[in-house]
Each structure stands twice: as C-alpha cells, then as structure tokens.
Amino acid sequence: MTTITYPLSRIEGHARVVIDIHDNEVFRADFQAMEMRGFSHYVRGVPAEQITVIVPRICGVCSTAHQVASVKALEDTFGVTPPPLAQEIREVLLLGQLIQNQATSLFIFTMPDRTNASSLFELSQTESARAREFSLAQMALRIRKIGTDLISLAGGQFIHPIKTVIGGVTSGIPREKADKMIHTIEELLPVAVEMVDIYWDMSMEMGDRIGSWGDDEPAHYLASTGANDYRLNSQRLRVMLPDGTEAPSFDPHDFANYLQISESEYSYAGISSYMGSVVRANSLARINLSESLGTPIADAYRKRFVQTFGKPAHAIMFFDICRGIELVYALEKARQMLECDLEHGETEVGYSPKDGVGYGLVEAPRGPLIHHYEVEDGLIKSADFVIPTVHNMLAIRRALTVVAKRYVSQDGISSELERAVGRVVRAFDPCIACATK
Amino acid sequence: MEPSNDLPKFAVLQLSGCSGCEVSLLNSEEWISNFQLVYMPLVVTSNKIPDDVEVLLVTGGVRTDEDIHNLRKGRSRAKKLIAVGTCALSGGVAQFKDDHIASEAFRQASHRLRMPDMLPHAYPIDRFVDVDLYLPGCPPTPELFMTALKDPEGAKIPAIVCQECGRQKLNDMRPTAITGTRSGVVLPDICLINQGYVCVGTSTRGGCGALCTRPGHACVGCRGPANPYLNKEPKFVIDNLRRVFTRMTDIPEEEINAALESPWLSLFLDQFTDYTQDTELPTRTKEKML
Numbered sequence: 001m002t003t004i005t006y007p008l009s010r011i012e013g014h015a016r017v018v019i020d021i022h023d024n025e026v027f028r029a030d031f032q033a034m035e036m037r038g039f040s041h042y043v044r045g046v047p048a049e050q051i052t053v054i055v056p057r058i059c060g061v062c063s064t065a066h067q068v069a070s071v072k073a074l075e076d077t078f079g080v081t082p083p084p085l086a087q088e089i090r091e092v093l094l095l096g097q098l099i100q101n102q103a104t105s106l107f108i109f110t111m112p113d114r115t116n117a118s119s120l121f122e123l124s125q126t127e128s129a130r131a132r133e134f135s136l137a138q139m140a141l142r143i144r145k146i147g148t149d150l151i152s153l154a155g156g157q158f159i160h161p162i163k164t165v166i167g168g169v170t171s172g173i174p175r176e177k178a179d180k181m182i183h184t185i186e187e188l189l190p191v192a193v194e195m196v197d198i199y200w201d202m203s204m205e206m207g208d209r210i211g212s213w214g215d216d217e218p219a220h221y222l223a224s225t226g227a228n229d230y231r232l233n234s235q236r237l238r239v240m241l242p243d244g245t246e247a248p249s250f251d252p253h254d255f256a257n258y259l260q261i262s263e264s265e266y267s268y269a270g271i272s273s274y275m276g277s278v279v280r281a282n283s284l285a286r287i288n289l290s291e292s293l294g295t296p297i298a299d300a301y302r303k304r305f306v307q308t309f310g311k312p313a314h315a316i317m318f319f320d321i322c323r324g325i326e327l328v329y330a331l332e333k334a335r336q337m338l339e340c341d342l343e344h345g346e347t348e349v350g351y352s353p354k355d356g357v358g359y360g361l362v363e364a365p366r367g368p369l370i371h372h373y374e375v376e377d378g379l380i381k382s383a384d385f386v387i388p389t390v391h392n393m394l395a396i397r398r399a400l401t402v403v404a405k406r407y408v409s410q411d412g413i414s415s416e417l418e419r420a421v422g423r424v425v426r427a428f429d430p431c432i433a434c435a436t437k
Numbered sequence: 438m439e440p441s442n443d444l445p446k447f448a449v450l451q452l453s454g455c456s457g458c459e460v461s462l463l464n465s466e467e468w469i470s471n472f473q474l475v476y477m478p479l480v481v482t483s484n485k486i487p488d489d490v491e492v493l494l495v496t497g498g499v500r501t502d503e504d505i506h507n508l509r510k511g512r513s514r515a516k517k518l519i520a521v522g523t524c525a526l527s528g529g530v531a532q533f534k535d536d537h538i539a540s541e542a543f544r545q546a547s548h549r550l551r552m553p554d555m556l557p558h559a560y561p562i563d564r565f566v567d568v569d570l571y572l573p574g575c576p577p578t579p580e581l582f583m584t585a586l587k588d589p590e591g592a593k594i595p596a597i598v599c600q601e602c603g604r605q606k607l608n609d610m611r612p613t614a615i616t617g618t619r620s621g622v623v624l625p626d627i628c629l630i631n632q633g634y635v636c637v638g639t640s641t642r643g644g645c646g647a648l649c650t651r652p653g654h655a656c657v658g659c660r661g662p663a664n665p666y667l668n669k670e671p672k673f674v675i676d677n678l679r680r681v682f683t684r685m686t687d688i689p690e691e692e693i694n695a696a697l698e699s700p701w702l703s704l705f706l707d708q709f710t711d712y713t714q715d716t717e718l719p720t721r722t723k724e725k726m727l
Contacts, residue, residue, distance in 0.1 A: 009478040012456050018551070034553055035453050035501060041543040050699060053657065060457020060576060104463070108480050119481040121474060141466040148464050152648075158464065159457050159576055162654045170623065170653060265550050422482070433455050 001027065004413070006421050010109040010119075012061050013432025017421045018266075019404050026408050029400035031393065031425060033269035036436045043383045048074060048375045049166065049353060051383070055371070056160040058385070059433035061104075063160045064097040064151055065364035066371070066385075066434075068233065071164050072360030073371040078166065080351040086168030087233055089342055093154035093161060094232035094362060095334045100147025101365035102283070102327040103192075105429045106199055107140035110320050113423050114202035134191070136198075143192045143327070146184060150334055153181055168348025178338040185335045192331055193297060196324040203321060210416070212406070214316025214424060216399045218242035220274045221285035221312065222259075222391055224361055224368040230286070230293050230329065232363040239274060240289050244312045252361040252370045255386060264393075269435035271393040272386075278398055281367025281391040282428060283322035288312040295336065298329035316399050319427040353378060364388050366431055389435040392428045399424045445491040447586065448476035450511045452504040453559060454497030454529060458522040458576040462494075465579035468586060490515040492586060494572075496522050498529035498559040505565055512566040519585055520561075520568045523575040523659065523705065528559035564718055572727045575659035575705065578645055581727065589727050595643030597663050598656050602638060602647040604628045611687045615696050623653035630685050635696045639681045640666065640674050644727070658705040664723040671703075 006017045014034040020027040039058050043051055052070045056063035068090055075082065082090075108120050117123040124130075124137040148158050153173060155161025163170045207213045220241060224234035237255065239247040250258055259279075261272040273279060288311060293299050302325055309318060355378070360371045367388030374381040403424050407417035447468075451459060459479045468474070476486045486493065493515035499505055512518055520526055547555035562568065572585045584592045595601050604627055612633035623629070629636040629650060638647070638656035642663045650656050662674045675697050682693045696702075 007484065009482040010480060012479070014451075032552070034503070036543075036547050036555060037455075038543045038547065041540075041546070047699065057455055057457075057575070060455040060460050063455075063457065100460075108463070112482070118483060119474070121469065121481070135469075137469055138466055141463060141469070145464055145466075156652050156654050157649055158578075159460055162649060163652075263546075266552070268547070268549060268552060 004417075006418055008422065008425055010112070010422070011426060011430055011432070012059070013435075015425070015430065015432050017400060017425065019400070019408075019421075021408055021413070024408060024410050024412065026401060026404040029397060029404045030266055031396045031400060031430075032267040033432045033436050035432065036268040037433055039437045040383050040385060043380050046380050048077070048373065048378055048380050051373070051380055052164075052166070053162070055385075058437050059431060060159055061101065062097070062364055062366070062369075062431055062434050064093055064155060065362050065369050067155075067161050068094060068164055069360040069362045069364075069369050069371040071166055072362065073358040073373050074166050074360070074375075075351075075358070076360060077356045077358030077373060077375050078351050078354055080167050080349065082168040083346040083349060085172065085342065085345040086347050088337060088340070089154050089169045089173060089347070090164055091231060091233045092173070092334060092337050092342070093151060093164065095330045095337070096147045096150025096154060098147070098232065098326060098330040098365050099150065099334070100144055101429075102323040102330070103140060103144035103147060105426070106320065106323050106327060107136070107144070107195065109429065110423075110426045111136075111140075111199060111202065113419070113426065114199070114206050116419065136195070139191050139195060143188055143195065146188060146331065149181065149184070153177060165348065167351045168346075170348065172344065172347055173338070173342040175341075175343055178342060182335055182338050185331055185338075189297075189328075189331050189335070192327060196301070196328055199324050200321060203317060207317065210420075212315075213318065214399065214403070214427065216314065216316055216402045218312070218314045219395055220277050220279040221288045222274060222279050222281045222367060223286040223289045224363045225286045225290065227289065227291045228294065230290065230333070234361055234363045234368070237361070237368050238289055239279075240285070240312060242312070242314075244288075246289070252359040252372075255359075255370055255372075259386065259391070261386065261390060269393060269432065270387075270390045272390050273394055278394045279391055280395045280428075281388045282319055282365070283326055284313065284319045285367060286363070287322040287325060293325075293329045295329055295332035298325055298332055301325040301328060316424055316427045319429070323429070366429060366434075367391055385434075385437040387434045387437060389428075389430045389432070392430065393435075396425060396428050396430065399428075444471065444473040446473045446475045446487065446489060447492040447494065448474070448486050448490045448511070448515065449479070449494045449496065450476070450486065450507060451478065452495065452497030452508060452525070452562070453500030454522065454524040458496040461576040461579055462582050465583055467583050472586060486511050486514045488514040491517065493518045494521050494585075495519070495525050495562055498524040498527070499556065499562060499565060500529075500559045501553040501555055503553040508562055508565055517569045518566065519570045519572055520563065521572045521577060521582075521585075523573065523661075524559070525562050526571055526573050526661065527561050561718065563721075567719075569725070570727060571721060571725055573642065573659075573661040574645060578648065580646065581644055585727055592727060594727060598638030598641045598643050598645065598647050598650060598660070600643050601645070602628075602650045604650065606685065607631050611685065613687045615688055615692055625653075628685075629653070629655050630682065633686070633688070635699075635702070637678055637702060640677050642726070657702060661705065664726070667723055667726065668720055
C-alpha cells in the first residue's frame with residue numbers, strides 16, 4: 001500500500017488530502033482537517049447574552065455568518081422578533097460577507113488553478129494578464145474590499161461585526177454613507193463583471209484542456225435560499241434530489257431528523273449526510289435550487305449557466321462558476337437595498353432573557369449554518385454548531401476518489417493528480433476553522 | 438518560477454487561528470506594490486518558506502506539535518519575526534476559560550488517528566522563538582499591518598483608544614446602572630462610559646483608529662493593555678478600569694466588578710496579561726509593541 005499526502009494551500013485553514021493506493025488502484029481518498037478549534041466545548045457556562053461576541057472568533061472568514069446565526073438562536077430562545085428594518089440591515093451585512101468570500105475564493109483561491117500559477121500575484125505578472133488594462137490582483141482585492149466595507153457599514157466592524165444584537169441591530173445606515181457605498185459599487189460592478197467573464201473563459205479553457213469539469217455522480221443539494229428570493233437571512237432549509245425534484249423543506253428546529261452528523265477518526269472535522277445520502281451545499285446547491293436571483297446581470301449569467309450546463313448541474317467545477325454568478329448578484333442586490341431607506345424606523349425591540357432552547361439559521365457563503373443553544377440559568381448549557389463545510393465532507397471525499405481514479409492507472413500516478421486534488425477541494429471552498437468549531 | 442522583482446520578501450505563517458488576521462491583511466492592497474509575498478498558504482501555493490525572507494508575520498497560537506515545528510523552522514529563515522494578533526500573542530481565544538469539564542471534553546475529542554497531537558494549552562509564540570515585534574489586535578487593522586511592514590520604528594501609536602475616539606467625557610452625566618451587552622440608543626459624540634456601557638478603551642492600547650467606539654460600540658480591548666500594564670497581572674488592568682468606572686459613574690461596585698469579570702472581556706483582557714504567570718516567557722518591552 002502506498003499513501004500519498006498532499007498538503008493543501010489556497011483554502012481556509014490547515015487540511016490535507018490522503019490517498020491510499022494499492023497495486024495502482026485507488027483504495028481510499030480522504031480529506032482531513034488538521035486542527036481543532038473546540039468552541040463547542042469552551043462556550044459552555046458562558047452567560048448566554050455574551051456568546052454573540054465570542055462565536056464570531058470561530059472563524060475570521062465566516063465571522064459575520066456566525067454572529068448573525070448566534071443572535072438568531074438567542075432570539076429564538078427568548079422569543080423575540082426583530083423589526084423588518086433590522087432584517088434588511090442583516091441582509092446587507094450577509095451580502096457583504098458573500099461578496100468578500102466569493103471574491104476571495106474566485107480570484108485568490110481558484111483563478112491561479114486556471115493557468116497553473118501558484119498565486120493570483122504570480123498570475124498578474126504573466127504576459128496575457130499584463131496585456132489587460134488593469135492589474136488582476138489589484139482589481140480582485142478592490143472588489144473583495146467592497147464586501148469588507150459593507151460588513152463595516154452594516155456590521156460596525158470589519159471582521160468581527162458587532163451591530164447585530166438580540167432584538168435587532170444597534171443603528172440604521174445613514175443616507176450619506178449608503179450613497180457613498182452605492183457609488184463604489186457602481187464604479188466596480190463593471191470591473192467585477194469583466195473579472196467574472198475572464199474567469200468563466202479561463203474555466204472553459206481549463207475544462208477543454210483537462211477534458212473534464214470534475215465528473216462525479218449526481219448528488220443531493222442543500223440550501224436555505226429561496227427559489228425566487230435569494231435571501232441569506234434565511235428561515236427554512238431546502239433539498240433537491242439528484243434528479244432535480246425538490247424534497248419537502250424543513251425548519252432548523254428539525255435539522256437532526258434530516259441531517260445526520262458524525263465524527264471521523266481521521267479528521268478533526270465532522271461529517272454529515274442527508275438521510276444517509278451524499279449532499280452538497282454552497283454556491284452550486286443554491287443555483288440549482290433557484291429559479292431567479294432577482295437582479296438583471298446575475299439572472300442573465302444564471303440563464304447562461306442553465307443553458308450551457310443544465311439544471312441540476314452536477315460537475316465539481318460548476319461550484320466555481322456559480323460563485324461568480326453570486327458575486328455579481330450580491331453586488332447588484334446590495335446596491336438595490338442601499339437605495340432604500342435603511343436609516344429611519346425601528347431598528348430593535350426590547351427583550352427579556354429566559355431559559356430554553358433556540359436555533360438560528362443563516363445561509364453562509366458555504367451553505368446553511370445553524371447555531372443551536374441550550375440556555376439554563378442564563379448560561380450556555382450546550383452549544384452545537386451545524387457547519388456548511390461539514391455537509392460537504394462526504395461529497396468532497398467522493399469527488400476526490402473519482403479524481404484519484406482518473407489519474408491513477410496501471411501506468412502509475414499522473415503528475416496531474418496533485419493539481420487535480422487542489423482543484424476539487426477548492427471547488428467546495430471548505431473552511432477548516434468552522435468545520436472543527 | 439522566475440524571481441519577478443527585487444522588492445523585499447515577506448511571508449505569513451499561520452499557526453492555529455481563525456484566518457481573521459490574514460483576511461485583514463488582504464483588505465490592504467498597498468503591500469502589493471511594496472513587497473513580494475513569497476509564502477502564505479492561504480493565497481500562495483508554496484510548500485516552504487524561502488530562507489531569505491526579510492519579514493515573517495506569524496498569526497495564530499501554538500496548539501499542535503506541528504505548530505512548534507513550523508514556527509521554529511520559520512524563525513530560522515527570517516531576518517525579522519512579527520507576532521500578529523491575539524492568538525500569536527497570547528495563545529488565543531481557544532483557551533479563554535479555565536473550566537475543567539470543558540478542557541477534559543476537549544482533550545477527549547482532540548485525539549484522532551494520523552492527526553497532529555493537540556497540546557494541553559494554546560501557547561503564545563514567544564514561548565518558543567524570539568519575537569522582534571508584537572502587533573496586537575483581533576485582528577489588527579490593515580493600516581497597522583502596513584505600519585508593521587513599512588516603518589514600525591517611526592510609528593506613533595496613541596497610548597489608549599480614547600485618544601482616537603473623539604467622544605467627549607462629561608462630568609455631569611453619571612449613569613447609575615450598566616447598559617451592558619443590551620443596547621439602547623447610543624448618543625453621538627458622548628463617551629460610552631457616560632452612557633453606562635462597559636467600554637474598556639481607557640486601558641486599551643490605541644492605534645486601531647477607535648473603529649468600534651466611534652460608531653457607538655464599546656471597546657472590548659482587542660488591542661490589549663496599554664503600555665503601563667504590559668507584563669503585569671490581569672488585576673492591574675481590571676483595577677484601573679474599576680477606578681475609571683468609580684470616578685465617572687454612580688454604578689454600584691458589585692455591578693462594576695461583575696461586568697469587568699465577564700467572559701467577553703476576559704477574552705481579551707486576561708489573554709493579554711495572563712502570560713505574565715508563565716515564567717518561561719520573555720519580558721515584552723513597550724519598544725517591541727506596535
């Protein structure tokens with residue numbers, strides 16, 4: 001038995017791929033999370049109302065989703081309904097995170113794979129990139145920063161936001177600041193569209209070159225965005241079966257009846273399945289489960305995607321393309337929302353803390369995230385974090401097995417395998433800090 | 438790959454942390470034209486730190502035996518090493534509670550086959566290597582990153598957060614109860630302590646631009662204690678804060694004490710100071726603090 005280990009770069013956190021090969025046949029491929037955050041243990045006994053400041057630190061990449069999910073879980077426990085204006089501002093906040101995350105995954109993590117470059121910065125120095133009128137790296141970081149600025153605007157702080165509180169948000173978004181943000185978005189939206197086009201073309205070329213978009217068997221898809229309403233501040237979970245039909249949706253309270261989560265001996269991350277089946281979350285799941293995003297440019301991209309690749313689309317690299325569609329959507333949607341009055345009106349309601357159990361759901365960039373708390377005597381008795389990356393673990397493992405079999409033959413192991421392994425994992429954009437909460 | 442330019446080389450080594458520091462660094466594009474990024478697994482595929490690195494930024498705490506190995510290797514290849522963020526300076530959020538049951542549950546869960554061993558604690562990096570500069574913050578702002586890379590010696594860091602806050606401290610506005618984590622309407626331009634919020638900006642190192650307090654959110658102290666409290670036990674910071682609240686408010690003493698000992702503050706306050714009980718750590722001088 002030969003064991004090959006590939007450490008992974010250009011993903012969030014420390015992980016590796018391990019492939020066991022016996023007589024030139026792939027025996028097993030595994031994706032292993034190499035660190036453990038352990039927050040579910042450490043937050044026990046913390047005063048419940050303070051947990052919303054602590055849990056964003058599970059992950060600096062996904063902090064916004066954790067903060068909102070945490071607040072929603074306590075609102076569920078205390079029986080509080082935040083006012084509509086607060087819901088809108090939380091949506092802007094989550095759009096900011098989607099922009100930041102999709103721009104990072106698209107340009108920093110996966111664009112270099114399209115030309116076998118080691119990084120976006122190296123890619124920017126190639127002849128074909130120089131021929132463009134702008135620096136890919138600088139533009140990528142500038143687009144990404146719109147997400148960060150939106151998080152600051154709607155969340156009060158640029159990485160670990162603080163404005164979302166139990167009962168609502170602490171303040172509205174002043175007209176002047178909203179207008180400034182709209183101006184920046186209008187300036188950079190055409191650049192983002194051009195970058196997504198470049199990315200799409202590069203991906204088509206790569207697909208032709210390697211002769212595959214990452215084939216794998218069809219899977220189930222899990223998302224909490226709607227068919228015609230792409231709201232990230234979401235309420236229910238939806239599932240698409242491999243043939244494209246939709247299973248009954250479910251409430252976050254019932255997640256354990258549908259999602260089975262277990263631990264692994266070979267990784268610090270858990271593994272979940274949808275009623276025993278391989279399930280996929282993240283961009284492709286949301287696009288497969290959508291009929292319309294509700295913004296013009298993104299809907300045109302979505303139409304092109306469905307016409308080119310079908311619905312549901314199953315190949316692995318489609319996750320990346322869908323992230324491009326979502327980046328454009330989030331920019332367009334943020335502009336739309338900022339044009340409305342987010343300054344005047346009730347931003348929060350009062351509440352009385354009480355003991356009980358609560359669930360908070362949001363659609364994080366990587367899929368549905370649920371925080372589930374049990375509060376006793378005002379303290380956290382137990383905290384469970386249902387993590388999007390964990391939903392994808394079986395799917396990642398299966399896709400890695402498929403790709404390993406493609407590049408391991410009687411002639412030996414192809415040198416393309418390492419790159420292929422990186423492309424597959426990055427398509428799922430796993431977050432190891434979250435997965436080992 | 439051909440060496441693309443002769444800009445100074447810098448590298449980023451991430452130990453056990455949340456990537457928030459890296460995310461902050463990526464919010465600045467200024468370094469692209471000033472430095473050459475040669476190693477940072479989050480954004481560059483490169484298996485090892487080259488041995489001619491000018492500056493190595495280390496984020497995250499030491500949590501596994503692999504972290505120790507990578508940290509020592511990184512140190513030997515860099516001329517200058519900067520410890521970045523709460524976790525590198527203190528071990529990190531992952532050890533903010535001294536709860537035996539939780540630690541035991543964590544220890545049991547953190548044993549897996551073919552995985553790096555988890556250490557019993559998360560350690561600050563200067564327990565294992567020499568550090569040339571400390572850059573505290575959770576995370577440090579992009580501007581602070583640029584200062585650390587470009588001109589740390591010439592930097593003028595405000596002593597405390599209040600110096601950049603712009604909110605006015607009033608003598609005749611004395612709250613009688615803590616507003617706590619629950620919010621009310623925050624009045625503009627007036628000190629948050631005058632409004633009953635548990636803001637610890639008065640004892641917290643400046644340099645962040647007061648980015649939380651200016652829009653109306655109490656400082657949680659993520660930049661760590663100001664210079665007078667370096668290398669001192671946590672109680673010195675807490676005592677100073679208690680004096681501030683006694684002087685500026687009419688909140689009962691027990692209520693102040695309970696608020697100052699709350700976990701969300703100990704997250705930062707203790708973390709930056711509890712290392713003082715670790716005799717294996719070097720003394721941190723204010724000259725090395727950014």
